[in-house]
Amino acid sequence: MKVTALLGERFKDAPSDCTIESHKLMVRGGYMKNMASGIYSLFTPAKRISKKIENIIREEMDRIDAQEVMFPVVMPASLWEESGRYTSIGSEMARFTDRGGNRLVLGMTHEEAAVHLARNTASSYTQYPFSIYQIQTKFRDEPRARGGLIRVREFTMKDAYSFHTSQEDLEKTYQRFYDAYVRIYKRCGAKNVIAVKSDSGMMGGSVSHEFMLLTDIGEDTLAICPECGYSANMEVASCDIVNEPGEIEPLEKISTPNVKTIEGLRHTLGVDAKRFAKAVVYQKNSDDSYIIVFVRGDLEVNETKLRNHLGAEVHPAAVITEDSGIVAGYIGPIGLPEGIPVVFDRSLCGIESLVCGANEENFHLKGLNIARDVGEVEYVDVAKVFEGAVCPVCEKRSITIKRGIEVGNIFQLGTKYTKSMNMTYLDRDGEAKNPIMGCYGIGIGRLMASVCEESCDKFGPVWPISIAPWQVEICNLRSTDEGVTKVAEDLYDELTRRGVEVLYDDRDIRPGSMFADADLFGVPVRVVVSPKNCDAGVVEVSTRDKTVKTEYSIGSAADDVSALVKELLSKYEI
């Protein structure tokens, strides 16, 4: 492809609303154009990268015997009513009515469609297991579209669904997808991707993993143990603590006028925050009834874990009414109004003497010993993990907190969808059973942007050759010179003939501008053809990542460049 024929412009500066590097560079480089919040058109370079990522994914899906199918973008609401998600999913799902008054939705995921396609067809246990996948457009009415292609509303996704007759069989396939995902990231040149345990959220099911590309600009927070490799999304990471018990003391009511915060109490009493039983008040979304969580004074409550423990949606109490009997700022476990559920985080376990509220304006208690003063309580894990917490696997105080972008996820769904949508098969024993499902997703655009975020310098992306829009860029520094142009064009033709993907900058512009654009194109191998080099009988060859800088003689340049491309590609083969 010649640059003169390529639609799109490169810019020196990025718009001010681009806050992260990949977004800036992909706008500056003419990769995409914003049409509405979270909705983009892609120019040719980005489309070419997408196609390469899609092809790598296809090869890896085929390798694990997944079959490519195609589900519709627009689906009838009735299908989503069968699974119950038409009501359980909120305004992220786009809904509309057709000319006949039928309610339709835009697919944001395709579990329902997968069950629709497979049910009635896979009616005998002999037809299991099987995996189907598609690469298709999805729409999710994301309130916080941001970061260019990192968080959008419309996106292309590979989503796969597997069906099984036993949990063991699901686990085998789950592991195959896990391994395929590891290969996909490696082949796409994503360097720092780890799999972390995660919350299943709206997908349902129990076991799930997210594949996280580690980067400071990531939206997700992860707890990682560098000692043993344990990792989990902050949302579900266990918070393990070893407390120093301290001395047993008598329970004593103390006057603390107008001191309502941990900070204030620390100051007034001179006691470490780790010695407080902090109360945090939540309300159930369903009826606004109160729930009180006690957690160690230096820690925070993890709402996802709390929600999972309660099996109900909750939110931090917006207001604490007077008739609730809760004395805000002075809440403690002794003498609370009847009927308010209480949760004790396990960070309080093993501390012999605590400070807490007295449930009375201007008074706290000290010397609280939960076993002695409250009785046997169930300690549950609802605290946010923190840097230096104890690893739940290797038990060292080694937890570090990192940030990551979710570039894929895999879920064990159980029978959530097959049961609600009445998909059955006849088992070996003659009984009708619901198949067990898994589902597996990768967003193409987000992966592209994430690789850019990880592989770039301030001048532009440094695309891995496996997904680069082109493999080689030829820069003709004197397109007005016939001799120079002949060398450049011959090389362009010769490389193209050999199947090398070449971008040829044939414009009559200053070398500085041409190189600035080349940096934004991020093509791995650059060949510079200039009058000076031509006189010396050579072309200048370098790689975008600066690991190669050399000259090839004009006569052998096509051979040598092809060989270099082959060598670079081989690094991404598995």
Added chain:
Amino acid sequence: MKVTALLGERFKDAPSDCTIESHKLMVRGGYMKNMASGIYSLFTPAKRISKKIENIIREEMDRIDAQEVMFPVVMPASLWEESGRYTSIGSEMARFTDRGGNRLVLGMTHEEAAVHLARNTASSYTQYPFSIYQIQTKFRDEPRARGGLIRVREFTMKDAYSFHTSQEDLEKTYQRFYDAYVRIYKRCGAKNVIAVKSDSGMMGGSVSHEFMLLTDIGEDTLAICPECGYSANMEVASCDIVNEPGEIEPLEKISTPNVKTIEGLRHTLGVDAKRFAKAVVYQKNSDDSYIIVFVRGDLEVNETKLRNHLGAEVHPAAVITEDSGIVAGYIGPIGLPEGIPVVFDRSLCGIESLVCGANEENFHLKGLNIARDVGEVEYVDVAKVFEGAVCPVCEKRSITIKRGIEVGNIFQLGTKYTKSMNMTYLDRDGEAKNPIMGCYGIGIGRLMASVCEESCDKFGPVWPISIAPWQVEICNLRSTDEGVTKVAEDLYDELTRRGVEVLYDDRDIRPGSMFADADLFGVPVRVVVSPKNCDAGVVEVSTRDKTVKTEYSIGSAADDVSALVKELLSKYEI
């Protein structure tokens, strides 16, 4: 791929709502599953065919220097308001509101998106011409979804847009697309495709062609001249007639009590229908005002041509009010109420003596000579063409009427979109001008179904090898026999290793069922491995289209089958 692992079932009978062959066979063959009116999921065989068609299209688009890009499915209403189509398109366009209250639409075509992507970028005449295309999902809320994939609401389409600085340049590119389309159909194995002139409809612009696959079940009616190759969609085909003038007669009012139809008049007066000036009454959609069209008694009015002539939407008069002064059944050109526009079709030109209504209950006129009795009138072409009409090109009475499925279209759009959406470039002369556009579409699913409609027998599709889901099917007639299975599996492995696409029927079922399924898969080359053949040291090889039926020795079967596949593929290469 092994049939035991393939999701999908084959059926003996088609559902009763399948009225055309391709729909029946593609449902019976497990190609697709209906989810809602005009909305389908595709099983693997159909997805594989789609991908092959898409790849052929990509290659042909690349060959004419079109660049692949990607537009969004969901677009802001504001973009469609710029072009005016947000209001001019009716309920075919799906519309919804996002969580922020913004109005969005689903793309049914992407002229607006193409202009959005290109404007501001292609700002100098030096950057023209260029062509961009995408292959993407579209949604059109079609009221008459029918015929399986022939007329759906959601479909995958290749749509391309070209931009030019002159009409001549557009015409050059238009011709390149035209030629590329011819190659695409040939390479996809569509045999009877012709290009016909067509109405531009909601796309705007003037010159356009539809590519029609000729078949009796086609929804479109075409006028074709077998003598010179002229062809046009019935909607726009000119209706050329050479009238025999007949004798001049005096104008005479005749009593025709209660005779209001041409048929009745023919009977009463014994005059050929060709000697009547038939009146047809229309109303403008905008204000229900009347328009009267006079056409030769044996002909019909073509509403599309009438609409184009008037530049306004019209419909046949639902009711003729008494106060209009129009005397239904007795309408003629002399003595009509003032102010009613009248259109004379050119089928009336050159007839010296006509019968027409007298604009008076129970009376007609005979001997009407329009030039003498009405004066100079403008004759326009608004009649429906008919079998045996005069070809407007070679002037023979050779027009034949055929039916076809539209499998592609190309339009010259002019500046309709670039003007309304304010896309300009700076021309050589320093002036800002609007680029001239062309647009070019092919529906993937419809092309697949059309090829099936054209290439099938009562047992199943006969896929051209260029788009067949697999190139070879191996039928193992005794999968319980180790020796037979070894021959089949070795051949499967050996062919797969050579890059041949093989479907391997490894099921333990009766040969009759296996062959019935094979006919529905429609794979071009069939290899039968049976105990009897194995004993003779051979495999049985035949083609789905019955042109080849032979045996290959087991030892050379991989070579021989590969060679046969290569030979068959070569027929579709250009």
